[in-house]
Amino acid sequence: MGARSTFGITCIAAASAALLVTSACTPSGPSGGAGDSGSSSKPRSGGSIAIGVGEPFSGWDPSKATTTTDYEIIKEVLEPLVVMNAKGTAVQPALADSYEYNKTRTELTVDLPPKAVFSDGTPLTSADVAFSVRDWKASPSGSLYASIKSVATPTAHRVVFKLTYPDSSLLPALTWANSAVIKKDFGGKSRVAYFKDPIGSGPFEVASYSPGSAIALKKNERFHRTGLPHLDSVTFKIINDPSQRVLQFKSGDIDVYDRVAPDLAAQLPKSDVVSVPGAGITGVIFNVKKSGPTSNVNFRKAVSLAIDRKALVNSVYSGEAQVATAVQPPHVPGWTSCGACDYPKQDLAAAKKALAASGYDGRSLELLVDSTNGTNVLAAQALPPMLKKAGINVAVKQVDLATAIARATEGDITMSIADFHATSPTLNDALGFWYSTGGFFTQSDPEQFLTAYGAVAAAANTTQLKKASSDFEKVAFKNKWMAPVANLNNIFGIQPRVKGLTVNPLAIYNLSDLYVTS
Numbered sequence: 001m002g003a004r005s006t007f008g009i010t011c012i013a014a015a016s017a018a019l020l021v022t023s024a025c026t027p028s029g030p031s032g033g034a035g036d037s038g039s040s041s042k043p044r045s046g047g048s049i050a051i052g053v054g055e056p057f058s059g060w061d062p063s064k065a066t067t068t069t070d071y072e073i074i075k076e077v078l079e080p081l082v083v084m085n086a087k088g089t090a091v092q093p094a095l096a097d098s099y100e101y102n103k104t105r106t107e108l109t110v111d112l113p114p115k116a117v118f119s120d121g122t123p124l125t126s127a128d129v130a131f132s133v134r135d136w137k138a139s140p141s142g143s144l145y146a147s148i149k150s151v152a153t154p155t156a157h158r159v160v161f162k163l164t165y166p167d168s169s170l171l172p173a174l175t176w177a178n179s180a181v182i183k184k185d186f187g188g189k190s191r192v193a194y195f196k197d198p199i200g201s202g203p204f205e206v207a208s209y210s211p212g213s214a215i216a217l218k219k220n221e222r223f224h225r226t227g228l229p230h231l232d233s234v235t236f237k238i239i240n241d242p243s244q245r246v247l248q249f250k251s252g253d254i255d256v257y258d259r260v261a262p263d264l265a266a267q268l269p270k271s272d273v274v275s276v277p278g279a280g281i282t283g284v285i286f287n288v289k290k291s292g293p294t295s296n297v298n299f300r301k302a303v304s305l306a307i308d309r310k311a312l313v314n315s316v317y318s319g320e321a322q323v324a325t326a327v328q329p330p331h332v333p334g335w336t337s338c339g340a341c342d343y344p345k346q347d348l349a350a351a352k353k354a355l356a357a358s359g360y361d362g363r364s365l366e367l368l369v370d371s372t373n374g375t376n377v378l379a380a381q382a383l384p385p386m387l388k389k390a391g392i393n394v395a396v397k398q399v400d401l402a403t404a405i406a407r408a409t410e411g412d413i414t415m416s417i418a419d420f421h422a423t424s425p426t427l428n429d430a431l432g433f434w435y436s437t438g439g440f441f442t443q444s445d446p447e448q449f450l451t452a453y454g455a456v457a458a459a460a461n462t463t464q465l466k467k468a469s470s471d472f473e474k475v476a477f478k479n480k481w482m483a484p485v486a487n488l489n490n491i492f493g494i495q496p497r498v499k500g501l502t503v504n505p506l507a508i509y510n511l512s513d514l515y516v517t518s
Contacts, residue, residue, distance in 0.1 A: 043500065043515040044517060045230050047516040049498055049514065050237055050256075051234065051236050051237065051256040052237050052249060052254035053072075053236055053237070054239060054259070054372050055068065056069070057069055057073060057215055057236070059211070060078065060198040069238075069258075071176065071423045072507075072508055074180055075202065076510075077205060079203075080094055080174055081093075081181065082094050082095075082174050084424060084504075086504065087504050088279075088506035089425055091172060095124075097113045099111070106162070107163065108171075110160075111158055112129070112157040112159070113157070113224045115224055117224070124181070124201050125153075126153035127153060127156075128183055129151070129159045129181055133145070133161075136178060141432065143435065143436075144178075144428075144432045148161055149163060149164045166457075172428070172429065175423070176423065176424060176429075181200070181201065182198075201220075202220060202223070203223045203229040203512040204218060204229065204234065214236060214237050216233065217234045219233065228512045230500075230512070231514055231515060237254060239254075240372040242261050243374075245257055246267050249272075250267075250268065250269075252495065255495045255497065255516075256494055257492060260273070260493050261374045262320035262491065263316065263317075265318065272493050272495060273494075274492050274503040275490070275491045275503075276503050278329075278421065278487065278490040280419055281327065281328070281420055282324070282484075282488055283482045284367075284416070284417050284485065285418055285441065285483075286303075286482070287411060287442060288300075288439075290443070292363075292414065293359075293361075294415060296359065299355065299360055300481070301351075301354040301480055303415075304480065305347045305348070305390070306348060307383065307386055308346040308386055309344060310344070316379045317375065317488060321487060321489060323344045324343055324344075324485055325341070326341070327473065327484050328430050328469060329420065329422045332427055333426065333462075334456070334459070334462065336469045336473065338470075338473040340477070341473065346386075360392070364395050365394050367384070367394040367395065367414075368404060368415065368416040369398055369399075370398075370400070370418070371398035371399060371401075373401070379417055380396045381396060408441030409441060411441075420440065421507055422505075423507070423508050424506065440482060444481040448475050452472035455472075456469070490507045497516045497517050499516065499517060
């Protein structure tokens with residue numbers, strides 16, 4: 001199959017220290033990568049597709065984006081300045097026509113397309129970007145934009161980010177849903193009203209939105225990239241039951257099965273399945289502040305040592321995973337394995353010793369899991385017998401994802417099995433998420449994540465980046481707020497009629513790349 005995407009990369013502007021090869025970037029011709037469902041034929045205009053997802057959609061307010069589904073959908077309507085390329089390896093222009101760092105990487109100049117407008121026809125200017133930046137910095141994730149000291153708007157179509165310090169993580173962060181460009185002053189509306197019926201500059205606009213059910217997008221006829229998008233419409237169907245997603249894919253009711261559970265992949269036609277190693281981490285997280293056993297680091301150590309990760313990879317994950325050797329998600333520049341850590345090793349004798357030192361009294365503890373995530377449910381059900389061998393008693397509690405997130409946010413968890421997927425090629429993707437969520441909802445000290453974030457952002461070369469990664473792994477291993485279990489593959493089901501979708505480690509793709517043959 002020929003690789004294809006709409007815009008390629010002629011250069012990479014500090015997407016990470018490992019990718020610091022030049023300082024300017026502009027659009028170029030087609031490119032693609034492994035797992036591409038495209039062909040060498042000219043993309044066909046028109047047609048519609050349906051995409052089946054299991055996660056709920058959090059709504060259009062970028063400051064509330066939490067799930068990978070949020071990050072995938074929001075950018076198609078509320079366009080960021082840059083997006084990921086098809087391979088998920090680097091940044092490419094989106095709303096930006098071009099961008100360039102100065103020699104010291106303390107200024108980032110972004111030029112906007114002169115013909116850029118919002119989907120309602122109103123001009124999009126540098127004033128809208130400047131307002132958007134102020135909104136990002138005022139959001140719950142505002143500290144992640146701390147390097148932006150000020151924003152200058154010398155012309156209506158030029159924006160200059162003035163940075164307090166060189167920040168190699170800024171461009172990847174600008175691909176996030178949180179970095180969406182919105183209308184200045186919300187177009188004269190209240191924040192709530194604006195995000196109820198969002199107006200953006202992306203390749204699509206909202207046709208309809210039924211919370212918990214479906215998001216229907218239609219082609220933005222005013223999109224600033226000539227000839228794009230190819231599709232007339234895209235519907236994201238939120239299907240909580242994984243088995244239903246299988247049935248709907250096999251019947252043709254959905255054209256793309258977004259992130260197939262490993263145990264269900266075998267039920268799909270083999271020719272329609274694409275699997276690649278993913279930039280994700282699945283693990284057991286602990287509430288480290290809640291009164292009880294999980295507040296004791298020795299208890300957390302005992303749980304980690306009791307887990308037979310290899311057995312989980314071979315059974316629950318059907319071989320579509322690798323044993324985790326670090327808490328940070330792999331397949332991002334600078335990632336390092338935690339060499340001195342004992343994550344891959346099951347050691348029941350050491351687990352029992354750590355448990356004895358923790359003062360654990362044998363009480364049964366709740367292990368929370370998202371009921372809509374079939375893979376995590378299977379993993380949660382496999383854990384109690386493993387932990388029981390070390391003397392740890394847990395009971396699995398299944399709740400829907402919205403409830404799980406609400407409980408975690410309120411600190412109302414004891415233990416949970418959950419996963420995180422990086423959506424941009426920087427270690428600060430995970431570190432930023434963990435900082436803004438108190439260490440993946442574990443109530444951990446956020447300063448440890450912010451310190452590591454700063455070290456990654458300041459890294460000027462690969463050596464410094466790997467050191468920042470290694471230093472954080474040591475902190476994470478010492479504190480054990482999370483017991484990493486496995487790195488799952490990204491598995492997609494793609495109907496033969498759909499072309500242009502490159503499955504990559506980040507599980508993020510651009511709808512404007514996609515087209516259909518019929």
